Amino acid sequence: MELTWFKKGTIYQIYPRSFNDSNNDGIGDLRGIIEKLDYLKSLEVDILWLSPIFKSPNDDNGYDISDYCDIMSEFGTMEDFDELLKQTHHRGMRLILDLVANHCSDEHRWFQEAKKSKDNPYRDYFHWRKPAANGGPPNNWKSFFGGSAWELDPLSGEYYLHLFTKKQPDLNWENPKVREEIYNAMRFWLDKGVDGFRMDVIPLISKREGYPDAPKKGFRKIIEEVYANGPRVHEYLKEMNTNVVSQYDAFSLAEGVGINHENAGLYINKDRKELDMLYHFDVLECTIVNGKFEESSVFNLVNLKNIFKKWREAVHEKGWLANAMGNHDFARMVSRFGNDTSYWSESAKMLLLMQATQNGSLNIYQGDEIGMTNIVLESVEDVRDVQSLNFYNENLETKRYSNRDALEMINREGRDNARTPIQWSDEINGGFSAHTPWLKANPNYAVINVEKQDKDKDSILNFYRKVLKTRKQYDVFVHGDFEELEFNNPNIYAYKKKRENEEILVALNFSEEEIEFKFDTSDVASEILISNYENLNIENNQMTLKPYQGVVLEMN
Ligand code: TEU
Numbered sequence: 001m002e003l004t005w006f007k008k009g010t011i012y013q014i015y016p017r018s019f020n021d022s023n024n025d026g027i028g029d030l031r032g033i034i035e036k037l038d039y040l041k042s043l044e045v046d047i048l049w050l051s052p053i054f055k056s057p058n059d060d061n062g063y064d065i066s067d068y069c070d071i072m073s074e075f076g077t078m079e080d081f082d083e084l085l086k087q088t089h090h091r092g093m094r095l096i097l098d099l100v101a102n103h104c105s106d107e108h109r110w111f112q113e114a115k116k117s118k119d120n121p122y123r124d125y126f127h128w129r130k131p132a133a134n135g136g137p138p139n140n141w142k143s144f145f146g147g148s149a150w151e152l153d154p155l156s157g158e159y160y161l162h163l164f165t166k167k168q169p170d171l172n173w174e175n176p177k178v179r180e181e182i183y184n185a186m187r188f189w190l191d192k193g194v195d196g197f198r199m200d201v202i203p204l205i206s207k208r209e210g211y212p213d214a215p216k217k218g219f220r221k222i223i224e225e226v227y228a229n230g231p232r233v234h235e236y237l238k239e240m241n242t243n244v245v246s247q248y249d250a251f252s253l254a255e256g257v258g259i260n261h262e263n264a265g266l267y268i269n270k271d272r273k274e275l276d277m278l279y280h281f282d283v284l285e286c287t288i289v290n291g292k293f294e295e296s297s298v299f300n301l302v303n304l305k306n307i308f309k310k311w312r313e314a315v316h317e318k319g320w321l322a323n324a325m326g327n328h329d330f331a332r333m334v335s336r337f338g339n340d341t342s343y344w345s346e347s348a349k350m351l352l353l354m355q356a357t358q359n360g361s362l363n364i365y366q367g368d369e370i371g372m373t374n375i376v377l378e379s380v381e382d383v384r385d386v387q388s389l390n391f392y393n394e395n396l397e398t399k400r401y402s403n404r405d406a407l408e409m410i411n412r413e414g415r416d417n418a419r420t421p422i423q424w425s426d427e428i429n430g431g432f433s434a435h436t437p438w439l440k441a442n443p444n445y446a447v448i449n450v451e452k453q454d455k456d457k458d459s460i461l462n463f464y465r466k467v468l469k470t471r472k473q474y475d476v477f478v479h480g481d482f483e484e485l486e487f488n489n490p491n492i493y494a495y496k497k498k499r500e501n502e503e504i505l506v507a508l509n510f511s512e513e514e515i516e517f518k519f520d521t522s523d524v525a526s527e528i529l530i531s532n533y534e535n536l537n538i539e540n541n542q543m544t545l546k547p548y549q550g551v552v553l554e555m556n
Pocket residue numbers: 060063064100144164200201255257285288291292328329
């Protein structure tokens with residue numbers, strides 16, 4: 001299989017609000033990103049994905065768009081954007097935008113019009129239903145962010161659907177005009193030279209006829225069978241690909257809530273011409289049993305291996321996956337899957353080795369390249385994320401947990417963990433801004449920051465640079481045939497990968513103990529390609545892995 005630029009390239013996610021503030025108003029902006037393009041280039045990343053930069057009242061930090069063809073005023077102007085695109089391309093990198101097409105903002109002109117009357121031409125851009133017999137919401141659907149997914153519009157006495165906050169009304173994709181509006185917005189950016197889109201909650205765009213009630217229990221099943229994967233989703237995606245994306249040298253990367261390894265192929269198999277790649281969300285959700293702030297489990301390595309394996313086998317060579325261990329919706333990668341105290345540096349590096357050697361695209365979330373960690377917010381006043389705040393406020397009423405416990409849950413799982421300002425230096429607010437940032441900087445910026453790691457050859461940052469560079473030289477990192485070793489070992493993740501004449505062995509210790517690891521006697525390691533410790537204790541077919549040690553050996 002020939003690797004196109006977008007399959008081989010490393011994707012780096014920027015959450016603009018928290019990346020870099022160029023005008024010191026406490027909010028990251030486009031000029032701030034331009035200032036850091038050389039840094040991003042030095043990191044060896046190839047494709048920048050910007051979380052939404054469009055006009056928005058920011059109920060959900062830009063995932064509520066009020067104009068698809070304008071820039072959020074806090075982030076800058078269209079001129080700033082054009083400059084950013086030009087400068088990115090100038091450095092040989094690509095730029096993709098975040099298309100939020102399942103819903104828009106209630107402040108979008110379409111919704112403002114739609115609300116005016118039942119016969120307004122924009123009415124049918126959204127999902128409206130009469131109340132149930134008791135006057136309540138038309139069905140039992142729940143918003144992903146708590147409460148009913150329906151909000152009563154007092155003027156018409158009808159409810160509208162919002163799978164996220166009530167300021168994010170769902171668009172009605174059944175209406176061909178809606179689809180054309182979205183396609184036109186995509187063309188607007190593609191004509192400027194944008195290289196593709198990350199597609200927010202794309203499996204949700206087609207709704208089930210009659211809006212049937214959801215079963216009472218079963219978090220995943222409800223999403224998969226009631227909210228996502230609706231009857232016309234594939235038709236829409238084909239249309240979008242045929243009419244828009246395939247007309248450009250661009251690609252689509254979908255966020256896959258509700259997609260499992262069994263139906264993933266329907267979205268990404270090449271011959272179906274729908275999407276170019278897909279996150280397997282199960283990795284990100286591997287500790288979430290029943291939704292955020294509901295049941296969660298402790299991290300289990302064998303479970304994670306299983307997820308990678310099932311997805312890999314299901315899409316092998318037919319479609320393409322994107323691997324992410326963190327994004328703006330989850331706690332920090334090193335705090336969740338590694339050890340952010342005693343083995344902070346080792347585990348952050350080891351996790352990268354795992355990610356960089358899985359089949360598919362490598363996706364890095366801003367700040368993970370310096371091992372940024374979760375933050376402890378001392379008071380609910382400091383919480384900014386609407387999902388966390390909704391949970392907290394709902395809990396004030398239900399009193400299910402004490403306020404302290406609720407805040408603790410937010411600190412463990414909440415989205416603000418990943419949204420604290422990037423720690424550029426040990427200056428005030430981590431060098432992100434001279435002004436108090438919109439969300440507190442993690443006080444550990446004095447120790448964890450870019451400037452410091454840039455100078456240290458053994459830093460996480462320099463390790464990222466090295467791994468990303470090596471990954472470009474070996475196709476086998478990106479895709480190859482897997483052979484799992486000691487699959488049921490709860491502490492070691494090890495595998496051999498082969499592709500044409502390249503062969504590597506990857507061994508990763510996920511524990512705080514030193515562990516002996518034996519591999520097949522017929523294998524001869526020729527070279528240690530990468531290790532996150534200075535030394536590797538290896539003799540013949542046996543190695544001793546230090547706590548959180550990770551190695552990639554080249555075999556012959
Ligand atoms: O996230 C949608 C999504 O799938 C998550 O909300 C997930 O379901 C949740 O974390 C439970 O595990 C996307 C964006 O990434 C997010 O930032 C937006 O808030 C959301 O869509 C709405 O646009």
